[in-house]
């Protein structure tokens with residue numbers, strides 16, 4: 001391990017000394033590690049001095065990238081664009097944008113794919129998890145690769161994709177407002193990216209998709225679309241395994257194999273809100289300070305988060321019992337719950353019936369609350385029986401059928417409906433039409449994949 005690290009260091013120094021023109025002399029295995037260093041060290045990610053004077057969605061810089069999506073896309077670029085974080089401060093965020101080989105007929109259709117970065121560490125930025133051959137291959141394997149079927153499906157449909165780093169430059173995991181804003185502004189940004197959308201953008205439609213941590217961002221995108229995103233032509237969103245209410249989820253995660261997600265959520269919220277961070281410093285034990293440091297550092301990506309905190313009682317890191325009932329934590333938990341606004345845009349929401357990671361009841365409670373308050377169109381599908389990572393795969397056919405309808409303006413569903421099961425199945429011909437052969441094959445290839453304590457069985 002040490003020798004690999006020093007090899008990589010030597011290679012990066014060589015590249016810096018020789019300049020990028022010489023990068024072709026680097027051994028292919030190391031090429032991307034040098035070209036796309038850790039986001040913390042990569043100047044591409046740095047905000048410019050004039051950030052505050054830029055408009056929302058304005059592109060600051062761009063570069064072509066090699067991604068794990070590979071030849072399924074006609075082109076892939078990273079763009080750095082201006083957005084706002086959860087407290088309304090300007091932020092510079094990277095999004096990865098893709099063009100399909102054969103755009104769908106008619107005006108451009110854009111899908112924002114929100115990846116589950118699920119980490120309070122900027123080292124783990126979602127954009128970096130889409131690059132093969134980086135110095136953190138496990139982040140690519142856990143955050144990027146399991147979402148490849150969604151990328152293949154959107155590209156096969158002829159849609160443009162924007163995958164923003166919705167946690168922003170402070171890695172504000174599970175902070176909702178910033179995620180929604182970064183995602184909506186990323187749609188404005190791709191509309192301005194001529195290298196991706198070469199045709200006229202007149203009449204375009206856009207939508208969002210995400211699973212798990214990405215679902216939280218997609219849900220916030222949908223919620224904020226009619227306020228913050230009102231200038232966009234945004235048609236709705238499909239999301240599965242969604243955190244609607246933080247408290248029951250963190251409580252369920254605590255002491256479980258996925259306890260690290262809860263700890264990372266608290267660390268990420270504290271990254272977003274200084275008052276919360278200051279409060280935590282007054283109650284944290286030394287082992288909690290060490291845990292926060294780890295969750296925010298180079299070891300803070302999901303694979304380590306799951307491994308390091310397996311079964312841990314994250315509440316034991318602080319001196320106060322029932323810490324999330326204290327006024328300051330309570331305030332920020334509530335601020336980041338979904339449901340302040342009633343959904344004006346259609347949603348297809350799906351969830352595992354026996355979800356051991358993201359509590360199932362809280363999404364049903366959210367659905368009931370939204371429907372009682374008059375949400376325009378929500379379809380909730382409960383996959384029965386299944387554990388958390390199963391609908392990531394089995395939910396794709398109904399999610400993409402729904403996305404196709406909203407992007408083409410022909411969804412015929414008003415009000416609320418809740419169903420059991422996810423149909424059509426992945427092996428149906430309807431799934432092949434909705435997703436394309438490559439996405440179906442990549443979905444089946446995920447069968448048997450182990451994420452933390454769960455094996456994806458379907």
Ligand SMILES: *[C@@H]1O[C@H](CO)[C@@H](O)[C@H](O)[C@H]1NC(C)=O
Nearest residue numbers: 285287288312313314316317
């Ligand atoms: C943190 O330290 C406290 C006090 O020593 C201890 O009771 C608690 O179990 C520790 N928590 C973890 C998760 O190690």
